[in-house]
Amino acid sequence: MSDLWRRCLERLDGELSPEDVHTWLMPLQAREDGTGLYLYAPNPYSLEAVRSQFLGKIETIITHLAGHPLPVRLEVGSHGGRPAPARPASSVAASMPAPAASSAGQASRPADAAPEPPHQHNLDPHYTFETFVEGKSNQLGKAAAMQVAMNPGRAYNPLLLYGGTGLGKTHLMHAAGNLLLQNNPDAKVLYLRSEQFVSGMVKALQQKNMDDFKRRFRSVDALLIDDIQFFAGKDTTQEEFFHTFNALFEAKQQIILTCDRYPKELDKLEPRLKSRLGWGLSVAIEPPDFETRAAILLSKAADKDMALSEDVAMLLARRIRSNVRDLEGALNTLAARANFYRRSITTDFAEETLRDLLNTHAQAVTVPNIQKQVADYYQVRLSDLLSKRRVRSLARPRQVAMALSKELTEHSLPEIGEAFGGRDHTTVLHACRTIRGFCEKDVRMRQDWEQLIRILTG
Numbered sequence: 426m427s428d429l430w431r432r433c434l435e436r437l438d439g440e441l442s443p444e445d446v447h448t449w450l451m452p453l454q455a456r457e458d459g460t461g462l463y464l465y466a467p468n469p470y471s472l473e474a475v476r477s478q479f480l481g482k483i484e485t486i487i488t489h490l491a492g493h494p495l496p497v498r499l500e501v502g503s504h505g506g507r508p509a510p511a512r513p514a515s516s517v518a519a520s521m522p523a524p525a526a527s528s529a530g531q532a533s534r535p536a537d538a539a540p541e542p543p544h545q546h547n548l549d550p551h552y553t554f555e556t557f558v559e560g561k562s563n564q565l566g567k568a569a570a571m572q573v574a575m576n577p578g579r580a581y582n583p584l585l586l587y588g589g590t591g592l593g594k595t596h597l598m599h600a601a602g603n604l605l606l607q608n609n610p611d612a613k614v615l616y617l618r619s620e621q622f623v624s625g626m627v628k629a630l631q632q633k634n635m636d637d638f639k640r641r642f643r644s645v646d647a648l649l650i651d652d653i654q655f656f657a658g659k660d661t662t663q664e665e666f667f668h669t670f671n672a673l674f675e676a677k678q679q680i681i682l683t684c685d686r687y688p689k690e691l692d693k694l695e696p697r698l699k700s701r702l703g704w705g706l707s708v709a710i711e712p713p714d715f716e717t718r719a720a721i722l723l724s725k726a727a728d729k730d731m732a733l734s735e736d737v738a739m740l741l742a743r744r745i746r747s748n749v750r751d752l753e754g755a756l757n758t759l760a761a762r763a764n765f766y767r768r769s770i771t772t773d774f775a776e777e778t779l780r781d782l783l784n785t786h787a788q789a790v791t792v793p794n795i796q797k798q799v800a801d802y803y804q805v806r807l808s809d810l811l812s813k814r815r816v817r818s819l820a821r822p823r824q825v826a827m828a829l830s831k832e833l834t835e836h837s838l839p840e841i842g843e844a845f846g847g848r849d850h851t852t853v854l855h856a857c858r859t860i861r862g863f864c865e866k867d868v869r870m871r872q873d874w875e876q877l878i879r880i881l882t883g
């Protein structure tokens with residue numbers, strides 16, 4: 426192996442997940458000469474994955490290790506024309522679920538095949554409906570996930586939960602899987618992240634056992650795949666997933682998916698797959714409102730036996746609006762520091778301990794930032810948004826920007842009025858009420874509002 430590549434792999438090993446390193450980088454063969462480093466991928470699919478996900482990082486490390494810029498060239502093939510070595514069966518196999526065929530299985534197993542390993546569902550037992558705090562933002566998603574768990578393959582198929590990061594999509598998906606299993610302990614439920622589906626497929630292609638791969642995925646009673654946005658641009662994966670989807674759907678086996686946005690908005694996802702995804706129910710999971718954020722904090726604290734007062738929960742809920750994962754991170758930091766310094770968690774202690782984090786969140790959402798994002802979103806000029814002009818095409822975006830400033834910052838009504846060209850605080854109050862009213866009765870306005878909150882707090 427090229428020494429440069431060996432050292433690069435050592436560095437990447439510390440920076441990337443073991444799964445990525447074993448799936449994509451270990452199979453590469455390397456050759457180095459004065460003109461550059463040549464990396465040979467075993468097939469076009471691996472080449473595309475390495476190019477799109479890791480090439481930039483590899484180039485940076487190689488330049489650093491070589492002490493000067495050195496081109497990295499990716500090709501399909503093998504060093505010296507030899508076939509790429511077969512990868513050890515361990516790495517991906519360890520991360521790949523290997524469910525046994527259920528009665529609903531599509532493909533039969535050869536009689537002389539080795540016995541199947543026991544089925545692994547990969548569900549996290551802590552992610553249940555009991556530990557999920559319901560609020561306006563996730564009510565529908567929770568109800569749909571429960572329905573699916575009670576009537577798999579019949580209520581909504583597929584169920585697709587979509588929305589920004591850290592809002593509880595994975596939690597709900599596991600909760601549905603756990604409830605389904607609780608009601609039917611023999612069901613073959615299988616959860617996996619979309620990267621695992623992709624890496625499993627690459628491995629099957631390399632080892633020429635696609636039949637096994639197909640059988641594994643088509644023989645489950647419920648298939649739960651997280652973050653399907655990762656399929657975008659991966660044509661071979663989409664093709665395979667399309668057929669898996671059809672097989673499961675026709676056999677009335679449940680499919681639950683999550684995605685970071687409405688799948689129709691995903692570029693590079695095949696139209697026929699987009700259309701299939703729309704056959705069942707797609708539900709948006711929105712960022713939680715203030716009350717839900719506070720309730721989630723109190724519930725997570727209770728789970729950890731952590732003494733958290735309502736004052737501190739409200740402080741964090743008011744200042745951290747981005748997503749639940751960030752809230753949980755803040756809570757964990759507080760618990761660890763309080764434990765270490767043997768302090769009780771007061772609002773002063775929270776402010777002091779989380780100062781940097783809270784400042785970062787405060788800086789992310791400022792009135793000028795809101796004004797700029799709203800102007801971009803509605804495609805109006807910022808100067809027009811702040812002007813005195815009252816035409817409707819400007820008045821509505823201006824009201825949205827004012828209402829968002831009230832919702833997402835700590836500024837008072839007069840301060841917000843001042844930031845919008847010296848308007849009176851009653852104008853801001855009127856804007857807030859108008860937009861709230863619109864959001865309740867106008868779907869389009871509600872979508873705009875939620876999308877802007879996602880952009881500003883994401």
Ligand SMILES: Nc1ncnc2c1ncn2[C@@H]1O[C@H](COP(=O)(O)OP(=O)(O)OP(=O)(O)O)[C@@H](O)[C@H]1O
Pocket residue numbers: 556557558559563588589590591592593594595596597652683685721749750753
């Ligand atoms: N309503 C909720 N009640 C309790 N916990 C929640 C809630 N929403 C999110 N969480 C918690 O927040 C964390 C992040 O949630 P989760 O991983 O489900 O987010 P996600 O939407 O799948 O994010 P990503 O798209 O980044 O994977 C988890 O620990 C989850 O338990």
